Amino acid sequence: MKKITKYIIKNSLKRIFLYRASLVRLKMMGVEKVFSYTLANETGVTSDQVRKDFSEFRIKGNKRGGYEINELLGNMEEIFHRNKDHNIVLIGMGNLGLALSKYSKFVQRNMNVVATFDIDPFKQKMRSDLPVYSMGRLKEIIDRFKVKVAILAVPEISAQEVTDELVRVGIKGIVNFAPVLLKVPADVIVNNVNLCDELESVIYCVHKMIKADGLKNIELLYRDMKY
Amino acid sequence: MKKITKYIIKNSLKRIFLYRASLVRLKMMGVEKVFSYTLANETGVTSDQVRKDFSEFRIKGNKRGGYEINELLGNMEEIFHRNKDHNIVLIGMGNLGLALSKYSKFVQRNMNVVATFDIDPFKQKMRSDLPVYSMGRLKEIIDRFKVKVAILAVPEISAQEVTDELVRVGIKGIVNFAPVLLKVPADVIVNNVNLCDELESVIYCVHKMIKADGLKNIELLYRDMKY
DNA sequence: TGTATTTTGTGATTTTTTTCACATCAAACT
DNA sequence: AGTTTGATGTGAAAAAAATCACAAAATACA
Structure with missing residues (x-):
């Protein structure tokens, strides 16, 4: 019905995440250098694939010397804009939303949940470490913190409605935990x-x-679960 | 390094989930029949793709008549063994684990978290609606409830250790929320x-x-996020 | 009952992704 | 310094996935 032309990304991106996870682990173990086949073994892909993926993202190693882990992680930080801080908002402070608001890993990766929102902010406020606002203040906060990405953890019944509101106030990316297919503009x-x-x-x-x-x-089943 | 021969599954499986989500929504809206292009529009794939995927899973419609939603959902229940009950265990009752233990959608789909485990069961017990056991009782519970699948929500530092234990007691599938690549046997x-x-x-x-x-x-970026 | 219309189901074709294979370079060793 | 060894990087080849395109079937309608 509609033709989509190639651009970049694809599974490579997901695998880059895999490689990084592996690199972080290896670094913690005191390893300093890796070869494509080291990563391949760690992540369950082939060494060719690792090199092709790196090539896709313009990541260079040294012939014979493999890859410096720190350098590699640096490259990946670059790719994912990890150097910059990213302000996020979280909508819906039910059980899941609350857990996500306390998830410390986001901060470790420079992704800061600057505010959370709920229909009933007063009820949720006492359980939360972060400020909980009513939806009415969404635009104000998003503008102040230049937020572009939101985490959506509201009940499925209100997911689309909230999404429309998010889009209206200028959110460009949504991680959606509600089990519904959201309708959003193409951008x-x-x-x-x-x-x-x-x-x-x-x-x-x-x-x-x-x-x-x-x-x-x-093997294939296993493979399919991973990428 | 290693060659993997084709079998089945692939992205089709993920898309089947998409189709189902869409079907559930349509059914709620009172729709009874769909055509491949209805689903295509709803989920953002092409109608050919929908039919190809169905063909992959031996799902048949009627020529000219399209697909009966109920029948389609029935087929999918079959594919995912939704008719049977599935007993699950949940390891790690931190913030995330707690939220998952309260996640009502699992039950709605016949996936029952029959028990949860934590290093410190007493501390967590009061917050939880489900029984919280110490890891020592893992084998007993898993055998009793014939559990094959576990949700892992422990800190990354203990993820591998817990995984080894899970594998030892006969768990065959793990949904892992810890940001580490777990080493497991091929099966x-x-x-x-x-x-x-x-x-x-x-x-x-x-x-x-x-x-x-x-x-x-x-378009492509959008596409890549979805499948 | 026959014809027109519409949608499925699936081989054939095209596109994308993965794997292969090898030239190229850098280090290590003599 | 020269030679050997071992890993990268990338075009070429193969495999897999998506799209096309059309025959087959079922419905609607005359």
Whole structure:
């Protein structure tokens, strides 16, 4: 129906995240240099793939010498704009929203949840470490902190309505935890995280594997879960 | 380094989840029948793709008549073994674990968290609606409830250690929320849900888009976020 | 009952992604 | 210094995935 022309990104991006996770671990273990096959072994891809992905993102190593972990991590920081601070807002302070608001890893990666919002801010305020505002103050806060990305953790029934509001006030990216397909303009990115689907797909693969039992098909199943 | 031969699954599986989400919504709106292009429009893929995916999973419609939503949902229940109940355990009752233990959607889809585990079960017990056990009782509970799949929400520092234990007691699938790459035998499925990565990839795409600004590249970026 | 219309289902084709393979370079060793 | 060794980087080849395109089937309607 509609043709989409190639640009960049694709699975490479997801694999870059994998590589980085692996690099962080290796660094912690005191390793300083890696080869493409080191990363390959760690992450379960081929060494060619690692090099191709790096090539895609213009990441260079030294022939024979492999890659300096620190340099590599630096490259990746660059790619993900980790040098800059990113202000985020979080909408919906139910159980999940609350947990996300306390998730310390975001801060460690320079992603700061500057404010949270809820229909009933007073009820949630006491449980939260962060300020909880009513939706009425969304525009004010977003403008003040130049927020471009929001985490959406509201009940599915109000997800679309809240999304429309987010789009209206200028949000350009949404990580959506509500199990609904949001309608947004073409210039707004939505990344759906569907917890049920994640669990269900594991159940599916486990079943499939138990049934297939053989060792032949396992690799692909495994592979498919990862990227 | 290693060759992986085709079997089944691939992105189709992820898209099936998309279709289902869309079908559930349409059904709620009172719709009873869909055509491949209805689903295509709803989910942002092409109608050919929808039909190809269905073909992959042996889902049949009627020529000219399209697909009966109920029948389609039935097919998908079949695919995901939704008719059966699935017992799950949840390891790690920190903020995230607690939120997941209260996540009502799992139950709605026949996935029951039958027990939770934590290093310090007594501290967590009062906040939880579900039983919280110490890790020592893992094998007993898993055997009793025939659990094959676990949700891992422990700190990254103990993730591998806990995983080893899970594998030892016979767990075959893990949804891992710790931002580490777990080492598991080939017959154990790991599905990593990395909250930082999800957020970061949105930030990445938003940046990319603001920079590219044009309308030409937007579609692909959007697409890549979804599947 | 027959014809027109519309949508499925799937081989054939095109595009994208992955893998292969090798020239190229840098270090290590003699 | 020269030679050997071992890893990168990248075009070329292969494989996989998406799109096209059309025959087959089912409905609607005359």
